[in-house]
Amino acid sequence: MPRILIADDDRELCGLLAEYLRREGLQVDVVHDGASALAYLRDPAMRPDLVILDVMMPGQNGLDTLRELRLQHRLPVIMLSARGEPVDRVVGLELGADDYLAKPCLPRELLARVRAQLRRHTVEGAATLTIGQLRLLPGERRAYVNEQELSLTGAEFLLLLTLAQRAGEVIDKATLTRAALGRELERFDRSVDVHVSRLRHKLAEAEETSLRIESVRGAGYVLAGGARA
Structure with a gap:
């Protein structure tokens, strides 16, 4: 089962999203700050297949976390932000996010984005x-x-x-x-x-x-x- 890491300081939202994604057959881990998300990525046993990363977190925010993450990892990243302004979306994508979703979002829509990224992260059978x-x-x-x-x-x-x-x-x-x-x-x-x-x-x-x-x-x-x- 694919492993998903959610990094968001909104604990209630994390619980809701994690429960929904688990019911849909995904393994889900949850952290509430950028430093903890990066620590997960350094552990080969815990490394996720996809990261859902909130922009506004205390301490190291989501954009700084994404910038550091992209120095070593290519896994798909979906950004979440309560600020749905186009400029915020562009900044996240410029830093290397694969997709961007404004909060509040429907769990079903997030699941569709997650599945799409996971499918596209595995390209099988194509020749050089x-x-x-x-x-x-x-x-x-x-x-x-x-x-x-x-x-x-x-x-x-x-x-x-x-x-x-x-x-x-x-x-x-x-x-x-x-x-x-x-x-x-x-x-x-x-x-x-x-x-x-x-x-x-x-x-x-x-x-x-x-x-x-x-x-x-x-x-x-x-x-x-x-x-x-």
């Missing part, structure tokens, strides 16, 4: 894909440019994989949202745009690559600059 200098290993969830590994989150990897599988073809944001996040595109949702921005930066940092993600206004994004091997 090479586009120009880019090499993707779906089974290992690893990406290389000229044998230099890119450090990608789960959502970033799936977004890049989707673009690479249809290299040279414009893919709309709704399709990319379903592929990378496992949900439908929401109104005023900039999640894909933020993930693309991070991917562009990481590709630009790779040495000697002509690969680029181009935006097509009103249509979506396209991976250009590489030929399929």
